Amino acid sequence: MLTFEEKQAIIESFPQLTRKDISMKRVNYHYADSKFDKTVVVQHLHPNGNAFVYVADVPGYEPDDRGLVNVREASESELRQIIEDAIQGLAEESSEAEPIEEVWLDGHNSKLELKEELGAWNIYHGLNLEDSFGDYKEASDYLKEEGFKKVEDGGVIR
Structure with a gap:
């Protein structure tokens, strides 16, 4: 498992994300250019290494009912990919698929x-x-x- 500091370094390597310290030494990272009201990409990065990434409506992920996946056990490459996918999901306008x-x-x-x-x-x-x-x-x-x-x-x- 990556440490808090390792995860923080990976997340902060994405220049489009903005850090916001919150309670209990946790950190959120926001994507200001989001096409949606939702801007949080990484939620509750905690010193124990736990964190969540917002991937609602991003194919290939099974998020919880809030649209989040837990990245506590993610490797460096997995964490980078999840964050890239999350940013991409917030960067694109919702394309309404043709009704079937x-x-x-x-x-x-x-x-x-x-x-x-x-x-x-x-x-x-x-x-x-x-x-x-x-x-x-x-x-x-x-x-x-x-x-x-x-x-x-x-x-x-x-």
Whole structure:
């Protein structure tokens, strides 16, 4: 495990981060150019070596409900990579992905549409809402159980 001083030296090698001392000898590091309200990249670097890095919405990480990952046991290269990824995540405008819309057909050419809308996965028959699910897997499993197959781009049924 890296010491407090080693972690501090690594973090302070990122010139875009600003140090802010907080209570109990802990230190936060902020990214002032963040495109979001959130500016803290490293939170609560403690003399015992514990610290957290904000990586909410950064692919490849499994943050807690606050968007943080613990870097207590991180190696130097891991810590550098996590901080680089965190800064990159705060530097980029949120790119809203195109909502997913899929067409599903059954053996009788009945057509249903699966659409991602406001965090839900809705199944439509024409303009009528048939059912709604909390995630894609639930919705696709339901469609498969009902005998529907997804139509790929180009009209191929999968």
